[in-house]
Amino acid sequence: MLHYLVFFVFLLFSPCFALDFLFNSFNSTDLLLLNDTRIESSVVRLTNDSNEFSVGRAFYPVRLPMRATNTSTTISSFSTSFVFSILPQITSSPGFGLAFVLSNSTTPKDALSGQYFGLFSNATTPSVAPLLAVEFDTGQNPEFNDLDGNHVGIDLNNIESAVTHTAGYYNSTGGFVDLDMRNGQNVHAWIEFDGTQFEINVTIAPIGVSRPSKPLLTYKNAAIANYVSADMYVGFSASKVTWVEAQRVLAWSLSDTGIARNINTTNLPIFLPESSSSSSLSAGVIAGISIASVVFVVICLSGLYWFWQKKKRIEEEEDEIEDWELEYWPHRFPYEDLREATKGFSDNELLGSGGFGRVYKGTLANGTEVAVKCVNHDSKQGLREFMAEISSMGRLQHKNLVQMRGWCRKGNELMLVYDYMPNGSLNRWIFDKPKQVMGWEGRRRVLADVAEGLNYLHHGWDQVVLHRDIKSSNVLLDSEMRGRLGDFGLAKLYQHGQAAKTTRVVGTLGYLAPELANVVAPTAASDVYSFGVMVLEVVCGRKPIETWSEDDPLLIDWVRELYAEGKLHEAGDSRIAGEYKVEDMERMLKIGLACCHPEPQHRPTVKEVVAMLLGEEASAVPGSLLSELTRGVDDGGSGEASAPAPPPPPPPSPPA
Known part of the structure; x- marks a missing residue:
C-alpha cells in the first residue's frame, strides 16, 4: 500500500502528465474505491445491498489536468467511454441510477444519498466546490424538475440538470430509439468534453449497437468554465436508500490527448433480474414436471456416448482453464475470436516473426485492429515467460508502451493480444x-x-x-x-x-x-x-x-x-x-x-x-x-580522460 501511495504522489506532481487508460476489467488497485464501493468479479460495484443508506464513489487515482491555473480561461479537453449496468431487485421500487463526475474532491461537502447520487446536498445554495456531473437517472423527482424516470442530464454544481433528455439513441436513419437503463442490460456511454468550445456531448447505446453518429445530449455554454478547477478527480458516484439497486461499471476508457480507446465489449458479464417463482404448484404442474424429467433423463442417457466422445475430442484439442489462469489481468480471449480476427492465422496477415514466434494482424468483431503474438510450441521460454509477460504487461499503462489487451491459451499454443501499431518497428x-x-x-x-x-x-x-x-x-x-x-x-x-x-x-x-x-x-x-x-x-x-x-x-x-x-x-x-x-x-x-x-x-x-x-x-x-x-x-571508462571533456552544448528545444 505504501508503494501504491508513493506511486500516485509521484504522478500527481509530474509535469506534462497525460491521462490515457483503458480498463476492460478492474482490480482493487486500479481505482480509488471510496465508501461502499468494491470490486466484484472484476466489475466495480458502487453500492452495498446490506446498507440502508449506501453511497459509493470510484475515482481514477490521478487528477485530470483541466486548466493551467484556476484563473485561466483555457480549458482542456478529454474523451471517455464506459460500460455500466443498473439492476434493481424490485422493478417497482424507486431508482436512482449513477453519475459520471468531475470533482475537485473525492468527498463532496454535505453530499447526500438517494436521489442526490452521493454528490449533492439539499442546501438552497449549491456547494462552491467545482463539480460537474453527467447523470444517468433512473428515477423521477419532480422537485428537481426531472422530465421522467429514465433520462440523462448534465449537472453543473447542482442536482437540477442544466439540460436533460430521455434515455435513448438515434439510429442510422435518424429515428429515436428508447433505451431502458434500469433492466440490468449493459449500456455503453460516450462523453466528449471539448474545452476549447465549452461543449459537452453525451451518447449512449446498448451493447451490440455501434456508436450512434448523433449525440443524445449536447450542452454548449461558456459557463462550463465556472465548474472546472485546475485539475479534478474523474470517476463515478452512486447511492441508494432502502431499496436494493446494483449500480455497476464494467469497463472504462479515457484520454485527454485524443479519442478514448475502444472498449472490448465481447466478454463483459451480463446481469439479469432474478426470476420469481410461485410459492405453490398444482398437482397437474407437478405431474407435468415429472413426465418432462423422465423424458429428459432418457434423452440424456441416449446421448451420453455422443457427449463423451465430444468431450474427449475437446480435451485432446484444448486444455481446461486452470485456476491460476483466472488470476491474471486482462481478460482471456476465446480462441475462435482470434482465429476469425486473423483470418485463420493466414500468412497474408503475418506481421513478422522472432524468438517467441509469429505475430499476426487481426481485426476483432467490433472493428478494433490488434496484433496477435503466437508463441512457438517448441519455445524454450515456454509458459513461465509467457505468464510473466501477461502479469507485467497487462498491468502497465503508459502512452509510450504497447498496450496489452488480452490473452489466450489453447493447449500448448499461447497467444498475446496487443494494440496494433500501423507503422511497424x-x-x-x-x-x-x-x-x-x-x-x-x-x-x-x-x-x-x-x-x-x-x-x-x-x-x-x-x-x-x-x-x-x-x-x-x-x-x-x-x-x-x-x-x-x-x-x-x-x-x-x-x-x-x-x-x-x-x-x-x-x-x-x-x-x-x-x-x-x-x-x-x-x-x-x-x-x-x-x-x-x-x-x-x-x-x-x-x-x-x-x-x-x-x-x-x-x-x-x-x-x-x-x-x-x-x-x-x-x-x-x-x-x-x-x-x-x-x-x-x-x-x-x-x-x-x-x-x-x-x-x-x-x-x-x-x-x-x-x-x-x-x-x-x-x-x-x-x-x-x-x-x-x-x-x-x-x-574506455578509466575515469581519467586524456583531455578534458568539452563543455556541453546548450539544451535543445523539446521535441515537437
Missing part, C-alpha cells in the same frame, strides 16, 4: 533500405518517447520492471509516428530495493551491458546501457554490429574514437545531413555515450536521460551533468 524506418528514411526530428521524438516509457518501467510503478531487450526492432510506431516500447517477453518484476533473481543472461548481442558477462543479474543500469546503444544507432544510422569487414569496429568503439579525436560530428547519419544542427546531433551522441559508460555506477538514470532529451531547465538538470556523465568515455 523503428528499425524499418532507418535500416533495410526504407522507402522513406526517418528524419532527424522524428528520430529525436521517438527516442524521447522510448525514454519516457522506460522511465515509467523503472520508476513509475510499485514494482521495478526491467525490459532487458531494448533495441530499435522492439520500438513500435503508432499512427502518429510516436514511439512505444514493446515486447516485454523478457521483462522481470521485482520489488524496489530487491535484487533480480535470474540464472541466465538474456538480450540481444550488441546491446548487452559489459558487466553482464560477469554478473548475470540485470539492473536498471544495464537497461540504460541498451538504450544508449539504441541512441547511437538511431543517430548514426548504423547497426551496433556491422559485417562490413573484420577491421570495422563496433558502433560504440567507433563513436568513442571520434569523440576522443574531436570529430564527433562525423558520426551523424549522412542520409539526413542538413536536417539537424551539428550541436544538437553531438548532444544526442554524448547522451548515448553517457548511457554506454563501461562502469554502471557512472551511467545516468533513465530519469536523468529523460530530462536531458527533453531539454529541462538548468534548475532541474545542472549544466555540468552531461559533461560529468560523458567524462572518460574516450579512454
Whole structure:
C-alpha cells in the first residue's frame, strides 16, 4: 500500500502528465474505491445491498489536468467511454441510477444519498466546490424538475440538470430509439468534453449497437468554465436508500490527448433480474414436471456416448482453464475470436516473426485492429515467460508502451493480444533500405518517447520492471509516428530495493551491458546501457554490429574514437545531413555515450536521460551533468580522460 501511495504522489506532481487508460476489467488497485464501493468479479460495484443508506464513489487515482491555473480561461479537453449496468431487485421500487463526475474532491461537502447520487446536498445554495456531473437517472423527482424516470442530464454544481433528455439513441436513419437503463442490460456511454468550445456531448447505446453518429445530449455554454478547477478527480458516484439497486461499471476508457480507446465489449458479464417463482404448484404442474424429467433423463442417457466422445475430442484439442489462469489481468480471449480476427492465422496477415514466434494482424468483431503474438510450441521460454509477460504487461499503462489487451491459451499454443501499431518497428524506418528514411526530428521524438516509457518501467510503478531487450526492432510506431516500447517477453518484476533473481543472461548481442558477462543479474543500469546503444544507432544510422569487414569496429568503439579525436560530428547519419544542427546531433551522441559508460555506477538514470532529451531547465538538470556523465568515455571508462571533456552544448528545444 505504501508503494501504491508513493506511486500516485509521484504522478500527481509530474509535469506534462497525460491521462490515457483503458480498463476492460478492474482490480482493487486500479481505482480509488471510496465508501461502499468494491470490486466484484472484476466489475466495480458502487453500492452495498446490506446498507440502508449506501453511497459509493470510484475515482481514477490521478487528477485530470483541466486548466493551467484556476484563473485561466483555457480549458482542456478529454474523451471517455464506459460500460455500466443498473439492476434493481424490485422493478417497482424507486431508482436512482449513477453519475459520471468531475470533482475537485473525492468527498463532496454535505453530499447526500438517494436521489442526490452521493454528490449533492439539499442546501438552497449549491456547494462552491467545482463539480460537474453527467447523470444517468433512473428515477423521477419532480422537485428537481426531472422530465421522467429514465433520462440523462448534465449537472453543473447542482442536482437540477442544466439540460436533460430521455434515455435513448438515434439510429442510422435518424429515428429515436428508447433505451431502458434500469433492466440490468449493459449500456455503453460516450462523453466528449471539448474545452476549447465549452461543449459537452453525451451518447449512449446498448451493447451490440455501434456508436450512434448523433449525440443524445449536447450542452454548449461558456459557463462550463465556472465548474472546472485546475485539475479534478474523474470517476463515478452512486447511492441508494432502502431499496436494493446494483449500480455497476464494467469497463472504462479515457484520454485527454485524443479519442478514448475502444472498449472490448465481447466478454463483459451480463446481469439479469432474478426470476420469481410461485410459492405453490398444482398437482397437474407437478405431474407435468415429472413426465418432462423422465423424458429428459432418457434423452440424456441416449446421448451420453455422443457427449463423451465430444468431450474427449475437446480435451485432446484444448486444455481446461486452470485456476491460476483466472488470476491474471486482462481478460482471456476465446480462441475462435482470434482465429476469425486473423483470418485463420493466414500468412497474408503475418506481421513478422522472432524468438517467441509469429505475430499476426487481426481485426476483432467490433472493428478494433490488434496484433496477435503466437508463441512457438517448441519455445524454450515456454509458459513461465509467457505468464510473466501477461502479469507485467497487462498491468502497465503508459502512452509510450504497447498496450496489452488480452490473452489466450489453447493447449500448448499461447497467444498475446496487443494494440496494433500501423507503422511497424523503428528499425524499418532507418535500416533495410526504407522507402522513406526517418528524419532527424522524428528520430529525436521517438527516442524521447522510448525514454519516457522506460522511465515509467523503472520508476513509475510499485514494482521495478526491467525490459532487458531494448533495441530499435522492439520500438513500435503508432499512427502518429510516436514511439512505444514493446515486447516485454523478457521483462522481470521485482520489488524496489530487491535484487533480480535470474540464472541466465538474456538480450540481444550488441546491446548487452559489459558487466553482464560477469554478473548475470540485470539492473536498471544495464537497461540504460541498451538504450544508449539504441541512441547511437538511431543517430548514426548504423547497426551496433556491422559485417562490413573484420577491421570495422563496433558502433560504440567507433563513436568513442571520434569523440576522443574531436570529430564527433562525423558520426551523424549522412542520409539526413542538413536536417539537424551539428550541436544538437553531438548532444544526442554524448547522451548515448553517457548511457554506454563501461562502469554502471557512472551511467545516468533513465530519469536523468529523460530530462536531458527533453531539454529541462538548468534548475532541474545542472549544466555540468552531461559533461560529468560523458567524462572518460574516450579512454574506455578509466575515469581519467586524456583531455578534458568539452563543455556541453546548450539544451535543445523539446521535441515537437
